[in-house]
Every structure is written in C-alpha cells, then in structure tokens.
Amino acid sequence: MKPVSRIGAGGDSPPASTERSLVELRSISKTFGATRALDGVSFNIGKDETLGFVGANGAGKSTLIKILSGIYRQSSGEVLIGGETKTISSPTDARSMGIATVHQNIDDAVVFGMTVAENLLLDEIATSTSEVFMNQRLILKRARSVQEKLQLELPLTAPVEALSASGRQEVAIARALVGNAKLLILDEPTSTLSAREAEKLFEAVQDLRRRGITVLYVSHRMSEIKMLCDRTVVLRNGRIVSEQVAPLDTRKIASAILGELVLSTKHKSRMGDKPVFVGKGLRARSESAPAELEFRRGEVVGLTGLVGAGKTELLEQICGRRPLEAGDMRLHEKDYAPRDAAAAIAQGVVMVPEERSLQAIFPGESLWQHCTVGMMAFFSRLGFMIQRKETAYARDVIRDFRVVCSAAEVPIEDLSGGNQQKLLVGRWLKNDWSLVVLDEPFRGIDIGARAIISRALREYSKHAAVVVCSSDPEEVVEVADRVLIMVEGRVRHGGRADELTSEELSEIMSQTAYHEAHDGREVTLQ
C-alpha cells in the first residue's frame, strides 16, 4: 500500500520565493465588458510543488487557467516564467513554454476512433513539420519511446474509447507531458471519475510530484486538496483571499472559499407538516454514502454543498432523469419509482434543471410555447392544442413573475438570463405539483429576478414540497426553511436555515471532508 496521505508532510514543501518559483503571476486582471473576472491576482507556483487552487463557482479559477494555457490574454498584469516576463498568446505557445493543461472534460482531450499511441502523438501529428506519411509502425515506435520517457504503461494499440475514464485521463495527462511540460494544470480532474478511478489519479499525481513536475491542482474536493497538495491558494471574487502551506487546515480553506457569508433569513423557519417525499438509502453515485431524505409540505428545503458534491446526481434520480442508484422512494406514502421525467411529472414531481440553455431552452421557440411544453395535456383537448388557453397562461406567468418582454410571442433568446429563468420557474408554479425541485435556479441571474423567484417559491411551498439546490449557501439560506449540506456524496443535515451560521457551515463542509480523507481513503485503498 502506497502512502497516500500527505498529512504531516509539511517539512518538505518548498518555500514560495521568487528564485524557487517556476511561474509567477503579478497582479493579473481580466475584464469581460463590465465584469471583472480577475482582480489583481498575484501568486507563485514553485518548482516541484503540487499547488492546490480552489474557489467557489465563478471565483475566476477557469479564467486564470485559460490565461495560463493561452486561451485568454490578461487585461493587465504579467506572467513570469523562470523569472522572465512572457506573453502566452496561444495554447501552442503555452505548451512550448512548458505549461500543459488537462481540462475537466476528459473526452475533450482525447480523440475517439484513434489508438492510444496516435493520441499520445496527436500534437506532433497535427503540426505541419511532421512527415506527411506516417504509418502505424512509426507511430508505435515513437509512442513507445514517449512511454519509456514518461515511465508509463499504456495499451498503445487499443482504441482510446475502449479505455475507462481514468485510463483516458491517463492518456490525456501523458499527452500533455509529451512536450516536456514543467507545469501541469489539472482542472477538476476527479469530477468525472468514480472513487476507485480517482485513487489511480491520486497515485499518478504523487508520482508526477516525485518526478519533479509541478502540478497546479484545481478541485472543489477538500479531501483531495488536503491529501495531495503542498500549498493551497484560495480565489474568491477574482482575488486571492488565502494562501496556506501544508499541513493544510481544511476548515480555514472552506471558510476562505465561502467568504464572509451573509446568512440572513428574512423569514422564520417553518418545519413543514405532511411528508410529501420520503427517500431511504438513496445514493448520489454508486459509491456514495446512503442518504435518508424527507421533503415536507409547507417548507422549502435548501440543498447546498460545493460543486461536485453530488447534489445534481441525487436530485435527478428523484425527478426521474437518471436511473436510481439505490434505495426506495415514496411519494404521498405510495411507492414512487419514475422511469423517466415524463413519469415523474405525471406523478407531480417537476424539476427546473441546472443548465438552462442545454436542458430547458428550445432555440427559436416562443415564450408561450416554453410555458406549456411540460404540461401540454392541460392545454389540449383530444390532442388538439388550445392555443388561446396557452397564451393566456403564458401572459399570467409573464405578469406574475414580471418577465420583461415585448410579447408572449417573441423567441426566448430575446430575454435576459434572469427573465428566462423567471419564466422557466414560473411556468411550473402556476399549477399544482407535489414536489418542485430547482437545481441552481439563481445562477447567473440578477438580484431582482432572484427575489421574485424566492418569494414565489416560499408562497408555493405552502401547499407543496419545494427543494432548492445551490452551491452558494447564501442563496439557499435566503429562501430555505431547512438546510441540507452535501459533502462529497454524503448528505449532512444542517438543521434550521435561520439558525445556521457561516462558522457552522464551513465546519460541516470541512470536517466531513477531513473525516472522508481519513476513514474513507484507508478503507478503499486496499
């Protein structure tokens, strides 16, 4: 068994002085129009270290990664590599300077239909200086030499799609390292891996560290950061708010990520009355801890936790959008096992999905069509749509939710994000359902829209169970009566929303992660 935990390894973490630093960022700022994504970010990435890079959604992590990997140019500030100021103007540029990035979506980094060997040499094949004729033998020979250099063992002749997710990731990492990378950026590498596959990745990262490759490790999972990283930088609202050296204190990291939360409820928490939904032994993912859930009429339940905690996975199972991993569900004391979203809706369970444009928007279709698409049976007789009824309903939604638009007939793309969301939430709330689930309903929308939706949800919860999920605890506390906190697949009960404090919240988020890092790992790493 390899020693995986880095706890107590603080002694050999290098000091982050300029001479020892590989990449130095000096007051990097990036603006998009009026939005300031990064605001004077300065930090060093030292030689041979594994640096954790954390922050909540929208903190600016991906913007910084894109600057380092040559996709964006910073608006101001400079990047020093090996002590010299450099301009990274393209991804190829970044690679030639020794910065390699493996993005979150593994399948974007490998080309399906090609062998592992071809994937390893993709950058070489793609450059114009390579030979025109490349046969399999030559490719295999080169791939072998690359493999030897990187000390890897990959099934070179296998098609890349035949590999598991972690296998493909290994190929992606190897590919990134082919060009003598000095800095490897891993952007949320475990987000698409199972627990077992993640273990392999951790070993790979530790191996890289031993071989002197600097890693910038981006993750939302506290246990990974604690286990792997020598040092951690926390980004919040485009600024560095905390830097810590191992042994890392996850509690401090968690509170730095969350910031000074304003957990203010303008209402007194209600406790609900009749249980509407009861779930026993539900699991976010097959390896997650089982959860017991109860959603009652007369309360809004807030579900929060960092990105990747498994909130969406859990909720989608409840709403029939994902096969049930494990456990039993009951709705109004009757067995409830929807086989798809249509079945869930028929039984009174509706969901407002997380990704608006991907999961809820029909390009070019009008507002009124969006209003009724999930409940067309209500607006038709013998299969014929009663358009008059539909437009009347849409006008009601538009009026009650103050959707700013010129008419119900305009295509939905004409609306701003907040107005789209008001419409997409409002369309459900003008009907009777048993359980309404909203996944990240406040993402990317303005305060006005948020207030209107929150108020409507609290009103609606008087006769139905409502669940609001968000990775931002402030959003959840503002609307919820009861808060559930999810940490790495586990559901923790946070109790009444009006009694929750930010200290308590970061305590729950970090403590659980800490235990996970101890107990969980030891068991799975046999």
Add this chain to the structure above:
Amino acid sequence: MTEQNIQHQMDAAGAAGFPRALERTKELIYKYGLLVVLAAMIAYFSYAQPFFGTFLNAMFILQAASIVAVIGLGCTVSMTVGGFDLSVGSAMSLAVMASAGAMVMFNLSGPAAIFVGLSCGLAVGLFNTFLIVVARIPDLVATLATLFLVNGMTLLGVGGQSVAEGMSVDGVAATGKFSPVFKWLGSGSLLGIHASVVVAGLVFVFVFVLLNYTRWGRAFYAVGGNPIAAAAAGIRVARCRMAAYIISGCLAAIAGMMLAARSNRGDVNVGDAYLLHAVSAALVGFAVLGANRPNALGTLTGAVFVAALINGLTMFNFPYYAQTFVQGLLLVVALLMSYMLGPKKRG
C-alpha cells in the same frame, strides 16, 4: 456567461449600426420573398402564355406536384424530430411493387392492395425506428442502409422485372387486373379535381394540422429543437421519433400507390428519383413565411413552386435538360434566404 454577454453587446451594436430600413427589408424578404417570387412567376407566365393561367393548367401543375408533395410532407415530419429520412424513395418503390403485385399477381381487391401498400410503409417506418431509436444509429446513416435494403428486397421480390397487367409469372400470363378503386387514385376525380390532387390535399391537411395544432406536432418540434430539454419536459422522445418515421414511411407508401395507379404498372426503383425532389421541396419550404424549419405549408409551396416552374418553362420550350439546373437554383436561393436573412440561431 460573460462571453455571451459580450456577444450580445456586439450583436446589439451591430444591429443598431445598420439603417433600420435595411433591417425591415431583410425581414420582409425573409418572410415573404419566396411567395412574392412565386406569385410574380405565375403572373408573368399567365401574361405571356394565356394557357398557363387556366384552371386546366393549374390542375396539371397540382397533379404534377402531388406525388412530390406527399413524400415531401413525409420527409418534413421526419425533419421536425431532428431526423432525416432517406428511405422514402425506397419505401415508395416497395409500395408500388407490393400494391401492383398484390392485384396483378395475387388477384387481390383494390382496398386490399392499398392495405398492402400502407403496410409496406409502416414496415419501413418500424425498421427505421429500430435502427435509429433502438440501435441508436445516426438518422442519415440508418435510413441510407434502409434505402438499399428495401430497394434490394423489392428487386428480389419481383425478380427484377416490372409489374404490369398480363405480365408473365413463371411463364404464365398473370390474370390479375388493377382494380378500379385503385385506379381512381391515379386517374379519377372528385368534383372536377383530379384524385391525386385530392389525396395530396388531404395528406397536406393531415400533416399541417398534426404539426401546427396538436400536442404531438408540438412534441415533434420540441424533440427536433432540443431533445434533452424535450425529455426534461416530460416528452417521450423515442416515441416521437418512432411516430415520425412511421408517418414518413406511410406517406411515402401513399405516394407510391398514387404513382402506380397513375401509370397502371409498377417499375422497379421508380421511387429513387422522388427522394431528392421531395427533400428539396421540404428544404425550399424552410424559406416560406420565415419558418426557418421544416413545415407543412412550406413543403407544399416548395412542391408546387417546382411544378409550376417546370410547367411554365416547358411552355416556353425551355429544354428539359435545364430543369435540374433551375431546380438547383431555386433550392440555393431558398436556402440562402432562410439561413442568411433569418435570425441567427445560437450554436
């Protein structure tokens, strides 16, 4: 999110920079351009060749358009679910041979032959459904395979020969005849309107109402627009796809029987030529009234447009071999209209 905002701002700035009148004109052309061209063409032809504008010639044109319109409407339905049915031509051939064969070789009655023909369309639709929905083969690829398979099956079934009254089957002349009921489809008339025009009209009304006024039509468009969002809204996507391909197959079969009834015979692979005409009618239809998507009225207009154009040009002794070019020109213009002048869709 921020990138989108920037894009929005840029779009807005660009639009404001153009003179408003130009924008209006663009929109008018986008919506009514094709219809205006059609009207102008009809007016000119009628003025230059008085016979063109007569009721009789109008019937000729509609009759010529009817078969293409019926298959094209089938294609339209498959397009609404985001699919594409290349097998309509082969389904048509199969229905031609099966219905003609049923009467000539097996002495079946007219209604029975029609039933046989429709069953062929249904079978092709179900087979496409199996390939696309169950086996998850991409639409184009799957229906291309069906095209060859069904054509091949038709050829095998009739031993490569045409089906006509008095044909020889195993050395003996077949005694079966085309039934009058069946023939009516090709040569009969109702209230002075040619039967094939009546059938095409009924098919058009069916598809138009289905797509525009029913739940299922709405669901079809939703599936075609965003299958993930459709499933999330509780639409059974697989079922919609199945229904669309079955409708497409059955309409192709109806078109096949119209053709068999008109020519009183069944020739192998007769449907092949109709595939591309039908698809182009459906695509020309994108530009009608700024729909920018498959729609029943557009497909009908597309089919009639081509028929009227060819009819008129023939009157002016335009060489027959130039027809294809003219048709291509029409398709390009229509596509340019819907894709360049229309609102830009995201993605």
